[in-house]
Amino acid sequence: MTPPPRDVGLDALPDVVLCERATDGDTAAFEVLARRYGPMMRGYAMRLTGSTADADDAVQETLIHAWDHLADLRDGSVVKSWLMRICGRRSIDIVRRRREHADADTLAGVPDHRPTPESATIAGSGLDSLARSLEALPAEQRQCWVLKEMGGLSYEEIAEQLRISSESVRGRLARARATLMKDMEGWR
Template identity: 50%
Template sequence: MSYEFERESLENADDRIVAGRAADGDTVAFAVLVRRYTPMMRAYARRILSGSADVDDVLQDAFITAWEQLAQLQDPGQTKSWLMRITSRKAIDRVRVSRSYTDLTEMELPAPERIAPPRQAEANAGVAALNEALLALPDAQRECWVLREFGGYTYEEIAEQLDVSVSTVRGLLARARKDIIVRMEDWR
C-alpha cells in the first residue's frame, strides 16, 4: 500500500482507528490527528492565552505529551476531548508560569458586519470593562471563569483541569460571577 493511499484512508478514518494506530507508533496516523485537531486546539489555547505568542509553544507541548502518552489513552474514541484536556492543561500551566491574564481587548470577537461607530465604540468599551473586571479577579476565579465561559467546560472538567473539587469550582465561579456582575453594573 502506498504512503499516499494510506494517508488518505486514515484522513477519513474514525478517531478510534487513527488513535489506535498512532498508539502503536504509526507516525502517519499521528500526523492525521495533528492535522485534524490543530485548528480547534489552537483556537482554544488562544482563548486561554489571550492570543499570545505562546499558543504555538503550547500546541507543540500538547502534541509531544499526546505522542508520549497515547498508549495510555483507554478509549481512543475520546481522542478529541483527551487532546483538548492536554491543551487546556498546557495553556493553564503557561498562564500560571507567566502570570499572564486573559486580555479580552486582544481577543478576536465576532462583530456584525454593519455596526454604527457609536455602537462599535460602546461595544469596545464594554469589552474593556469586562477585561478590567477579569483582571481584578484572583487567578483561580479567572481560570475557572475562562474555562467555563470561553471553553464551555463542565464543572467536572474544570475541577479535573485545575485539580480541585467540583464544589470548589462552584464556589470560585459563583464568586467570579458575583464580582463581575458588580463591576459590570454600569453596563447593564
C-alpha cells in the same frame, strides 16, 4: 518544495482507529489527529494564553505529550476531549511560567507593564462574579457553555460529546447565556 504525499484514506478513519494505529507507532495516523484537532487546540490555547506564540507552544507541548502517552488512553473515541484537556493544562502552565518570569523581571529592575492593583481587582471581581454565576447554572447548561465559549466547539461537536441533540445544545446555551447576562448586568 512540495510536501510529501499523504495517505488520503487516513483522513476518513475515525478517531478510535487512528489512535490504535498511532499507538502502534503509525506517525501518519497521529499526523491526521494533529491536523484534525490542531486548529481547535490552537484557538483554545489562544483564548487561555492571549498570545499566538504561547498558543503555538501549548499545542506543540500538547502533541508531544499526547504522542508519548497515547498508549495510556483507554478509549480512542475520546481523543478530542483528551487533547483539549492536555492543551488547557499546558496553556495554563505557560501562563504561570510567563507570570513567574514577569515577577523575576520586576525584581531585576525591568519595568512592570502589568495592570494596576485597582484594575486587577476590578477585573478579578468580574471574573469571580462570572465564576459564581457559572457555578450556579445547572450542570447541563454549564457544560454546554464551557465547551462552546471556552473550548470553541461547534453545536454539533458539543452534541456529539454530550450525546444529546444539537437542538438541546442550542436550548441549553440560550438559557445559560440569558442567565449569565442577567447575573452579569452590573459588569457591562
